[in-house]
């Protein structure tokens with residue numbers, strides 16, 4: 001027997017006996033595949049719950065599953081976001097459907113839901129909520145799932161028909177149809193025309209300056225440009241929202257607005273708020289878990 005055939009036979013033998021531990025080890029050798037991605041891939045292919053994968057290390061994998069895992073891992077190693085391959089992203093523990101027409105929900109954005117949850121818990125009345133620039137709908141869906149009884153209605157709004165189709169899938173999958181509405185709108189335009197008014201506005205708008213060259217290459221290559229960039233050094237949508245608070249919010253009741261912001265935008269936004277709002281409403285900025293200024297919060 002030649003050496004090569006021996007090697008092949010040996011490989012075949014190994015490849016027929018691999019378990020999850022072996023595959024995790026194999027994937028960990030590629031620095032472009034994070035551990036959580038590796039677990040997510042194994043979970044997706046084997047249908048073992050994500051939380052159970054590390055308790056199933058001795059479980060043997062079929063050749064078919066092994067091949068699928070390797071195929072997905074190769075795409076991830078080449079830079080394709082895992083969420084687009086799997087068709088979902090876990091956001092606050094909720095499985096959110098995504099595709100190439102929606103931004104992949106980010107960890108930073110999860111905190112917006114915390115601000116909303118705190119506000120809802122300290123106010124008794126049933127809330128009307130706007131998820132503005134909804135994309136996949138991750139923010140509004142999470143708020144609805146986490147505050148079942150205290151919500152009257154959630155409006156999901158975006159300019160992209162294709163993104164709103166994904167929002168719709170997430171609403172249906174989570175059985176939120178009876179309290180959700182979808183409005184296609186160029187930012188606030190259609191909402192204002194419809195005379196919609198809200199207690200809570202949550203918004204992660206496009207906020208990258210058109211001239212910013214410091215954008216992650218995978219984001220640039222795979223995620224929709226319309227979800228990323230905004231005019232006026234990235235401030236365009238904040239300006240529009242701030243100057244329309246009285247039109248879009250139920251200012252006679254308790255109100256909350258939360259915006260995700262770029263980590264370099266706090267100073268510019270402070271000047272804008274001083275100019276446009278003065279002392280009319282209270283505002284503050286909060287940091288994310290990475291210690292970056294990430295949220296603008298406005299209340300009455």
Ligand SMILES: C[S@@+](CC[C@H](N)C(=O)[O-])C[C@H]1O[C@@H](n2cnc3c(N)ncnc32)[C@H](O)[C@@H]1O
Nearest residue numbers: 105133134135158159160186187204205206227
């Ligand atoms: C940064 S993404 C946020 C998506 C989602 N809320 C999230 O946090 O993952 C911004 C979203 O704004 C939408 N968008 C861009 N321009 C818009 C406009 N003029 N009016 C309304 N939505 C817009 C994009 O389609 C995209 O879905």
